[in-house]
Amino acid sequence: MIIKVPASTANLGPGFDSVGMAVSLYLEVEVMGVADRFQVDHVMKGIPHDENNLIIQTALQVYPGLKPLHINVKSDIPLAHGLGSSSSAIAAGIELADYFGKLGLSNEEKVQIGAKIEGHPDNMAPTILGGLVVGTEVGHHFDAVSAPLPPYTLVAYVPNYNLPTKKARAVLPKELNFKTATHGSAIANTFVASLFAQKYNLAGELMEQDAFHEPYRERLVPELLQVREVAHQKHGLATYLSGAGSTIMTWIESEHVNGFLSGLKKHDLKDKTVILQPDEYGVQIID
Numbered sequence: 096m097i098i099k100v101p102a103s104t105a106n107l108g109p110g111f112d113s114v115g116m117a118v119s120l121y122l123e124v125e126v127m128g129v130a131d132r133f134q135v136d137h138v139m140k141g142i143p144h145d146e147n148n149l150i151i152q153t154a155l156q157v158y159p160g161l162k163p164l165h166i167n168v169k170s171d172i173p174l175a176h177g178l179g180s181s182s183s184a185i186a187a188g189i190e191l192a193d194y195f196g197k198l199g200l201s202n203e204e205k206v207q208i209g210a211k212i213e214g215h216p217d218n219m220a221p222t223i224l225g226g227l228v229v230g231t232e233v234g235h236h237f238d239a240v241s242a243p244l245p246p247y248t249l250v251a252y253v254p255n256y257n258l259p260t261k262k263a264r265a266v267l268p269k270e271l272n273f274k275t276a277t278h279g280s281a282i283a284n285t286f287v288a289s290l291f292a293q294k295y296n297l298a299g300e301l302m303e304q305d306a307f308h309e310p311y312r313e314r315l316v317p318e319l320l321q322v323r324e325v326a327h328q329k330h331g332l333a334t335y336l337s338g339a340g341s342t343i344m345t346w347i348e349s350e351h352v353n354g355f356l357s358g359l360k361k362h363d364l365k366d367k368t369v370i371l372q373p374d375e376y377g378v379q380i381i382d
């Protein structure tokens with residue numbers, strides 16, 4: 096059995112902690128068989144190979160009766176770079192638990208469990224459900240609504256430094272004043288409405304008007320404004336900090352991708368770029 100889990104891009108500007116989209120980079124977990132102790136084969140630096148691995152930790156949390164397994168993990172998702180690697184690992188763990196524990200979890204239950212472990216649902220929901228998802232938890236109940244898939248290619252500019260979510264959340268303010276909060280919320284509301292109405296020019300404009308996190312995180316990822324500037328010159332729809340960073344995401348029509356990539360190089364923005372598409376399927380089990 097192989098569990099195939101997409102990466103995700105969260106926030107999309109003003110949708111802090113509530114909007115995210117699955118994208119076409121993947122984590123694959125192949126179950127090799129039962130074993131005497133948990134064994135996780137992979138080539139990711141600094142990631143445990145035993146029961147301390149996040150995938151196994153999650154599986155054991157969801158189904159404590161899980162017997163030791165030997166699994167092989169392959170991943171294209173860079174760690175701590177704002178592409179939801181931890182949510183993808185957690186989603187894989189939930190699937191392992193569901194499969195071997197015969198738990199029969201619904202997608203909604205999986206999102207609920209994952210969001211609790213991750214702490215916020217904006218990566219978990221699209222990772223599990225696929226597509227572009229808007230969601231929140233109120234009380235102990237999680238609600239997610241899927242929006243139409245946007246007809247854009249995504250260019251991820253992946254700086255060669257990582258940015259753990261914990262560090263990127265530590266620079267956020269503890270409080271916002273009332274005026275900033277209500278205006279930020281109005282921007283986010285109108286942004287979400289424009290996604291559902293498929294009014295992408297308006298969505299693009301509002302994606303660059305976040306008041307909740309980018310103003311505070313810009314100094315951690317100074318390339319954000321530079322990449323955005325190039326995107327404006329090269330027909331990009333919008334550029335935002337993907338998740339907690341460090342990846343900078345640009346939505347752009349496919350015919351303009353090459354021009355944008357050349358523009359980045361010309362402006363000495365030479366870190367890795369990855370061309371992505373929205374993933375509409377979410378986590379999949381391949382028998």
Ligand SMILES: Nc1ncnc2c1ncn2[C@@H]1O[C@H](COP(=O)(O)OP(=O)(O)OP(=O)(O)O)[C@@H](O)[C@H]1O
Nearest residue numbers: 149174175176177178179180181184259260338339
């Ligand atoms: N495939 C994996 N196997 C085990 N642990 C993983 C795996 N992928 C990610 N992790 C854990 O998650 C951590 C990264 O989580 P973090 O929330 O900081 O960033 P991210 O999820 O990549 O980005 P963001 O949340 O901003 O989208 C890694 O340092 C590692 O501890």
Ligand SMILES: N[C@@H](CCO)C(=O)O
Nearest residue numbers: 105111112260338339
């Ligand atoms: N919404 C989260 C995504 C990263 O996990 C943040 O921006 O901190």
